[in-house]
Amino acid sequence: MGSIKVVGGGRINGKVVIQGSKNLAIPCLCSSVLFDKPIHFKNVPMISDVFESTNILECLGGRVKCIENEIDIFPEIKEVGKACLGCGGRSTILYCGPLLAKTGRCSFRYPGGCHIGKRPIDIHERILEAFGAQKNSDEDKLEYTADSWKGCEVSLPIRSVGATETGILSAILAKGTTIINYPAIEPEIMHLCEFLNSAGASIVYEEDRDRFVIDGVTGLQETTYKLAADRIVAGTYMIYTCMCKGHAILIDAPYCELESLIELLRSFGAFIRRIPEGMEIYMNKRPYCSGKVETKYYPGFPTDLQSLILTLAGISNGELLIRENIFESRFETAYEFMKMGANVQITGDSARVIGTEYLENTKLTVPDLRGGAALLGAMLCGNGEGELKNIELIKRGYEDIVRDLKRLGYDGLEEMWNLKRKENL
Numbered sequence: 001m002g003s004i005k006v007v008g009g010g011r012i013n014g015k016v017v018i019q020g021s022k023n024l025a026i027p028c029l030c031s032s033v034l035f036d037k038p039i040h041f042k043n044v045p046m047i048s049d050v051f052e053s054t055n056i057l058e059c060l061g062g063r064v065k066c067i068e069n070e071i072d073i074f075p076e077i078k079e080v081g082k083a084c085l086g087c088g089g090r091s092t093i094l095y096c097g098p099l100l101a102k103t104g105r106c107s108f109r110y111p112g113g114c115h116i117g118k119r120p121i122d123i124h125e126r127i128l129e130a131f132g133a134q135k136n137s138d139e140d141k142l143e144y145t146a147d148s149w150k151g152c153e154v155s156l157p158i159r160s161v162g163a164t165e166t167g168i169l170s171a172i173l174a175k176g177t178t179i180i181n182y183p184a185i186e187p188e189i190m191h192l193c194e195f196l197n198s199a200g201a202s203i204v205y206e207e208d209r210d211r212f213v214i215d216g217v218t219g220l221q222e223t224t225y226k227l228a229a230d231r232i233v234a235g236t237y238m239i240y241t242c243m244c245k246g247h248a249i250l251i252d253a254p255y256c257e258l259e260s261l262i263e264l265l266r267s268f269g270a271f272i273r274r275i276p277e278g279m280e281i282y283m284n285k286r287p288y289c290s291g292k293v294e295t296k297y298y299p300g301f302p303t304d305l306q307s308l309i310l311t312l313a314g315i316s317n318g319e320l321l322i323r324e325n326i327f328e329s330r331f332e333t334a335y336e337f338m339k340m341g342a343n344v345q346i347t348g349d350s351a352r353v354i355g356t357e358y359l360e361n362t363k364l365t366v367p368d369l370r371g372g373a374a375l376l377g378a379m380l381c382g383n384g385e386g387e388l389k390n391i392e393l394i395k396r397g398y399e400d401i402v403r404d405l406k407r408l409g410y411d412g413l414e415e416m417w418n419l420k421r422k423e424n425l
C-alpha cells in the first residue's frame with residue numbers, strides 16, 4: 001500500500017503541464033478493437049486505469065507498445081475476452097460494443113470503477129441489445145453473442161457518458177445508420193468522435209436535434225492521434241492553487257472546457273485568465289465561498305470536481321451548499337475530511353460546508369480517485385504533518401500528483417511505498 005506524507009502550510013508558485021485525459025484515453029483504447037490497422041496515440045497519461053485497459057487489449061490478442069506517453073497499438077484481435085478479464089475498472093463495458101461488432105462475441109467480468117455509487121450498466125446493456133446482442137450470462141459477467149450487428153435508434157434516459165460511448169463505439173462498424181438521442185456531450189465524447197472521424201468514421205453531432213447520427217463504415221484507417229489535456233486534472237490544480245493562496249501556470253489546461261469551474265472560482269476570489277500556453281490562476285486571499293453548487297452533466301458543474309470543491313469550501317471563509325446529482329456515494333470524502341476538524345453537514349444528496357480556518361493534518365484514507373485528490377488538497381493547507389493512505393486509487397487518474405505539486409512549487413510531500421505493491425502498479 002502507498003501513502004503520501006504531507007507537511008501542510010506550503011505555497012504554490014509554479015508551472016506544470018497538464019497530462020492527457022484519462023476519460024478520453026479509456027474509450028480511445030477500447031475503440032482500437034474496431035481497427036485492422038495500427039494506431040499511434042500521443043499524450044497518453046501513464047496511469048493504472050490506462051494500463052488496465054491495455055492489459056485487456058493484449059489479452060484479446062492486440063499488441064501494445066508503450067514508450068513514455070505514447071502508445072502504439074497493433075489491433076490483431078484474436079480472442080473474444082474471457083470472464084476473468086477486467087480487474088476492477090470501467091474499461092470492460094466499453095470493450096463490449098466494439099468486440100461484438102468485430103467478432104460477434106464478448107465475455108468479460110462485470111465492470112468495477114471507483115466506489116462512488118451503484119453504477120449500474122442497464123443502459124449500456126439496452127444499447128448493446130438494440131444493435132443485436134444476446135446476453136448469455138448471469139449478473140456477474142458480461143457475456144454476449146451477436147449474429148448480426150445493425151444500426152439502430154436509441155434514446156438515453158440519463159445522459160450517461162459511458163452509455164453514449166457504448167452507443168458510438170457500437171455504431172462505427174454497424175450496418176446502416178445509428179441515432180443516439182439525448183446523449184452526453186462531455187468534451188471527452190466530442191474528442192473521441194473527432195479521433196474516430198479522423199480514422200474514417202462518420203459521426204455527426206446534431207446540436208439542434210440533441211443527437212448523434214452515425215453512418216456505419218466498413219473499416220477504419222491507420223491513424224495518429226494526440227489526446228487532449230485532462231480537464232479534471234487541470235481543475236484539481238486550479239483548486240489546489242486557490243486553497244494554497246498561490247499562483248500557477250497550467251500548460252495545456254483546456255480553458256473552454258472548464259467554464260463552470262472558472263465562474264465558481266472567480267466568485268470565490270480567484271483571478272483566472274486564458275494565456276497562449278493554457279491558463280494562469282492566482283489567489284491572494286483565503287477563498288470566500290457562498291451560495292450553492294450542484295453537479296450536472298456537461299456543461300454543468302462536473303461531479304468529478306465535487307469533492308475538491310467540498311474541501312476547498314471547508315477551508316474557506318464562508319459557507320457553501322453542495323448538491324450531488326450524479327453519484328450517490330461521493331460524500332464518503334466528507335467523512336474523512338471531518339477527521340481534520342472540517343465542518344460538513346450531510347443530508348441525503350446535499351452537504352452544507354462551513355469554512356474552518358484551522359484544520360489539523362492527521363492520517364486519512366483515500367476513499368476514491370477524486371476524493372483522494374480532494375483530501376490531499378485539504379492537507380496542503382492543514383496544520384502540521386499528516387499521512388494520506390491508499391494512494392493507489394489516486395494513481396488510477398493522476399500520473400504523478402506529488403511530482404506535479406513539486407513542479408507547482410509545493411515542498412513538503414513525500415510518497416512512501418511498500419515496494420512489493422509498487423511493482424504491481
Ligand code: EPU
Pocket residue numbers: 022023024026090114117118119120121122123124125158159160161162163184186232303304326327369370397
Ligand atoms: N447510469 C445508469 N445506468 C447506466 C449507466 C449510467 O443508471 O447504464 C447512471 C450512473 O449510475 C450515474 C449516471 O448514470 O448515476 C451517470 O453515469 P455515467 O454513465 O455518465 O458515468 P460513467 O460513464 O460510469 C464517466 C467517467 C466518470 C465521471 C462520469 C460522469 C469514465 C471512465 N468515467 O463515468 O469519471 O464521473 O462519467 O461524468 O469516463 C473519474 O474520472 O473519477 C470518474 C469517476
